[in-house]
Amino acid sequence: MLLAADMTKNLDCSSRIRVQTVSSSDAGGGQWGPVKTADHECPWWCMRLDSYNDPAVVLGGVVHWLMHIGDSFLKTDAAGEYILTYDVNTATVGSIDLPNLEGSSSSGSKLASSPDGKLSFIAVDQLLVSIWVLSTGGSWARHAVVDMEMEATLVLGPWEEERGIKLASFGEQRSGVVLLRLLGVDQLLYGIDMETKSKTFQTLDVDELTGVPYDYTRWTSHLGCPP
Numbered sequence: 001m002l003l004a005a006d007m008t009k010n011l012d013c014s015s016r017i018r019v020q021t022v023s024s025s026d027a028g029g030g031q032w033g034p035v036k037t038a039d040h041e042c043p044w045w046c047m048r049l050d051s052y053n054d055p056a057v058v059l060g061g062v063v064h065w066l067m068h069i070g071d072s073f074l075k076t077d078a079a080g081e082y083i084l085t086y087d088v089n090t091a092t093v094g095s096i097d098l099p100n101l102e103g104s105s106s107s108g109s110k111l112a113s114s115p116d117g118k119l120s121f122i123a124v125d126q127l128l129v130s131i132w133v134l135s136t137g138g139s140w141a142r143h144a145v146v147d148m149e150m151e152a153t154l155v156l157g158p159w160e161e162e163r164g165i166k167l168a169s170f171g172e173q174r175s176g177v178v179l180l181r182l183l184g185v186d187q188l189l190y191g192i193d194m195e196t197k198s199k200t201f202q203t204l205d206v207d208e209l210t211g212v213p214y215d216y217t218r219w220t221s222h223l224g225c226p227p
Contacts, residue, residue: 003063015042017086017093040093057111059119061088066111081109099132099140108167115176115195122178124165127152131194144197155185
């Protein structure tokens with residue numbers, strides 16, 4: 001199934017989602033279906049001009065977007081991020097609360113799919129990467145915490161004041177690998193296998209605009225993941 005979605009912000013702290021789908025198995029021979037709309041009451045901060053959403057993660061007919069407040073406003077416990085959902089089968093909008101990060105200050109986050117097809121949330125706090133998985137009952141469980149302190153010590157000089165991680169891509173069901181980079185080290189990519197929790201690295205030619213390796217298949221094969 002191919003899905004196209006558009007979100008419009010309204011002045012009354014609501015958003016309208018318009019969705020069209022097409023499937024090769026449709027009786028219409030692959031024609032786009034009718035436009036379906038659904039309204040959603042979003043937090044007050046989603047009206048800010050620089051609020052944004054990440055690319056969607058689609059699991060079991062449900063579309064998930066991680067919504068961010070933007071850089072012009074300080075992220076707090078009351079404002080910052082939440083997960084917006086759209087169920088393709090029922091044409092309904094919902095939301096999912098984020099896991100309790102227990103006082104950590106997330107400097108980056110992404111949604112992902114676990115290798116067994118469950119929604120995952122990846123959060124970065126300085127040199128720690130936390131991976132959470134949403135259970136079928138709707139509660140979050142911390143799957144892994146990966147410390148990149150040793151890797152940072154090996155490649156960064158003691159004079160480097162900025163020590164942190166930037167997520168280069170989120171894990172997806174095909175590979176189950178989270179790609180990340182250390183701040184200040186552009187040509188070295190690290191991979192975390194979401195299933196085994198192991199980490200590795202490889203020096204690759206990197207697209208300067210996206211930070212994602214050109215040869216993604218070779219990277220996932222290097223980690224022992226199916227291409």
